[in-house]
Amino acid sequence: MNLFSGTxxxxENGLNYASLKNKTIAQNIANVDTPNYKAKDVSFQKMLEEEKLKSLKANKTDIRHYEFSIQQKTPGVFSYENFKYRSNGNGVxxxxEQASLAENTIYYNALVERIxxxxxxxxxxxxxGK
Structure with missing residues (x-):
């Protein structure tokens, strides 16, 4: 029986997502002057897709079958590879980033208030009741 009905x-999962997004934004801001640095972002959709793959198990019924493996990386984080914002190749x-940070802060604070x-x-x- 789940005492809190998963709420x-x-x-908590929302807070983890907001925290990861905040770390990613901070990394982008810290590397704003780094040549050829590509901006990163966090996608909730990609996080869901990667979670589906984690739970997916391959059933190897023959020795000729290939092993099923998943590359480990930070879930949901991706880079804008072909995007250049500055002439030095930086994509931040x-x-x-500041607008995204403000939006994420509001989201995080709302989750904290709710929990x-x-x-x-x-x-x-x-x-x-006292």
Whole structure:
């Protein structure tokens, strides 16, 4: 039986996603002057696709079958390989990164408030409504 009906774990997954996105944005901002650095981003859709592949198991029924392997990397993070924003080959648009950081911060704070509300509700129930 799942005591919290998956709500807290879903909020936790959202916080993990927002944290990974924040780290990626910070890495892009830190490398804004690095020649040939390609901007990175986090895609929720790619994270879902990679999770599906992790749970996918190949059934090898013959010795001639190839092994099924998954390359390990940070899930959901991808680079803009063919994008150059500056003449030195750097692909970071500082304005876009700052806007993305602000948007992600709002999203993260909303999740924190929601999970905090859940814990406050549980605390009230535990104390018997006092």
């Amino acid at each position: 807290i774990s879903n909020l 648009d500082m304005d876009a 905090s509300g859940k814990f406050n509700t549980l605390n009230t129930v535990i104390k018997g």
